[in-house]
Amino acid sequence: MHWTGFIAPLARGAWITAEITAYSTVLGAALSFVAGLGRVSRSRAVRVTAAVYIEIFRGTSLLVQMFWLYYALPLLGPSLPPMASGVLALSLNIGAYGAEVVRGAINAVPREQWEASTALNFTRRQALWRIIMPQALAEMMPPFGNLAIQNLKDTSLVSLITISDLTFHADALRNLTLASTPIYTLTLLMYFGMALVLTALIRLIERWSRRHLAPSRGAHA
Amino acid sequence: MIYGIHWDLHSPLAFAISILPILLIGMKITVEATILGFLVALLLGLVLALLRRVPLRIIAWPTAVAIEFLRDTPLLVQLFFLYYVLPKYGVTLPALFTGVLALGVQYSAYTSEVYRAGLEAVDRGQIEAATALNLSRARLYRTIILPQAIPRIIPALGNYLVSMIKDTPVLSTVTVMEMLNLAQIIGDRTYRYLIPLTIVGALFLLLTVIASTVVNRLDRVLPKEGVPLR
Numbered sequence: 001m002h003w004t005g006f007i008a009p010l011a012r013g014a015w016i017t018a019e020i021t022a023y024s025t026v027l028g029a030a031l032s033f034v035a036g037l038g039r040v041s042r043s044r045a046v047r048v049t050a051a052v053y054i055e056i057f058r059g060t061s062l063l064v065q066m067f068w069l070y071y072a073l074p075l076l077g078p079s080l081p082p083m084a085s086g087v088l089a090l091s092l093n094i095g096a097y098g099a100e101v102v103r104g105a106i107n108a109v110p111r112e113q114w115e116a117s118t119a120l121n122f123t124r125r126q127a128l129w130r131i132i133m134p135q136a137l138a139e140m141m142p143p144f145g146n147l148a149i150q151n152l153k154d155t156s157l158v159s160l161i162t163i164s165d166l167t168f169h170a171d172a173l174r175n176l177t178l179a180s181t182p183i184y185t186l187t188l189l190m191y192f193g194m195a196l197v198l199t200a201l202i203r204l205i206e207r208w209s210r211r212h213l214a215p216s217r218g219a220h221a
Numbered sequence: 222m223i224y225g226i227h228w229d230l231h232s233p234l235a236f237a238i239s240i241l242p243i244l245l246i247g248m249k250i251t252v253e254a255t256i257l258g259f260l261v262a263l264l265l266g267l268v269l270a271l272l273r274r275v276p277l278r279i280i281a282w283p284t285a286v287a288i289e290f291l292r293d294t295p296l297l298v299q300l301f302f303l304y305y306v307l308p309k310y311g312v313t314l315p316a317l318f319t320g321v322l323a324l325g326v327q328y329s330a331y332t333s334e335v336y337r338a339g340l341e342a343v344d345r346g347q348i349e350a351a352t353a354l355n356l357s358r359a360r361l362y363r364t365i366i367l368p369q370a371i372p373r374i375i376p377a378l379g380n381y382l383v384s385m386i387k388d389t390p391v392l393s394t395v396t397v398m399e400m401l402n403l404a405q406i407i408g409d410r411t412y413r414y415l416i417p418l419t420i421v422g423a424l425f426l427l428l429t430v431i432a433s434t435v436v437n438r439l440d441r442v443l444p445k446e447g448v449p450l451r
């Protein structure tokens with residue numbers, strides 16, 4: 001089989017990889033905010049819960065988490081389809097890393113900004129969403145970008161729980177044709193291409209957020 | 222039975238206790254793979270970082286692309302590439318060494334960036350001053366650049382070591398008998414996945430907590446202003 005014959009089946013897998021990356025990055029970002037804000041909550045119970053979630057998912061291996069959701073969770077009751085287990089494991093994992101980014105960015109906003117908000121009679125919620133968060137968001141963008149790339153690479157693990165992503169297709173083709181050199185070279189290049197596209201996308205979002213979220217910071221710095 | 226150790230299916234607790242020794246044998250492989258993989262990453266990363274600093278663009282530029290490529294492609298696929306492609310060119314390694322090589326190659330992209338950032342963090346003015354004082358290149362590195370770069374480099378490298386521990390289960394896909402692989406085999410034979418997988422999760426947590434405590438301690442002990450060499 002000529003190597004060009006591998007492109008079409010691999011591209012089908014690449015599409016699944018792109019979909020899974022999109023779902024888990026969005027869900028992971030949502031979890032990052034929930035857990036990251038939980039870490040700076042005034043309620044002790046919320047802080048502890050968020051900290052436990054973050055420690056468990058940052059401290060153990062993603063593949064263990066994925067296998068746990070796929071093989072062990074059904075024994076406790078809920079049985080998830082492979083796609084849901086994969087996306088959930090990726091989101092929970094990247095969400096735990098993202099939560100630390102959110103927490104760090106919120107804490108990096110100077111204390112005076114909180115004090116000024118209080119002086120201007122903002123409630124804590126108003127201060128967080130109108131004053132602190134726009135500044136923190138701009139700060140979060142570069143590390144979030146790195147996490148998105150990390151997440152794209154991590155999606156290859158879903159092939160191990162029977163999801164037919166790019167890595168899964170590559171493995172199936174190798175079994176069929178034994179032409180491992182062209183198959184894996186193409187696969188690596190496709191991941192690299194997707195990472196470059198994702199990087200370009202992140203740069204656009206970063207530029208947008210610098211211009212629209214915290215314009216005053218640059219002007220007065 | 223694995224490694225001559227039988228499991229006890231009478232109660233969940235007895236099962237957990239009986240499979241723990243098996244998983245601890247796997248943990249030894251996990252630790253070995255991490256240490257060896259990290260050594261490869263330290264050396265290969267240094268080579269990449271130095272090649273990238275070569276003033277010739279024909280060497281520096283392809284190195285930069287190679288680092289980006291290694292960093293942007295999944296460990297699992299790099300591992301499959303090494304495992305299935307190398308033998309076609311006559312290089313047959315045991316599975317563990319292929320895994321160690323894959324870990325080392327992927328992380329060399331990260332370590333090379335750590336070295337680069339560490340070296341570049343030293344103030345340019347100091348290098349200019351050293352040139353003005355006519356210090357040799359060897360002396361410049363030994364007495365000025367490295368002492369200041371080391372306290373920046375070591376904690377960052379440590380974080381990647383912790384991260385590498387968590388990537389070792391990927392090696393189970395090429396038959397390396399580390400913790401997750403053993404838990405999986407126990408699950409396949411007993412139809413009980415919950416306990417072995419949970420214990421493996423706990424053991425990973427233990428390993429990463431110990432490793433990150435050591436890294437944090439190291440970060441606090443290292444003098445920020447520089448480590449005197451000699």
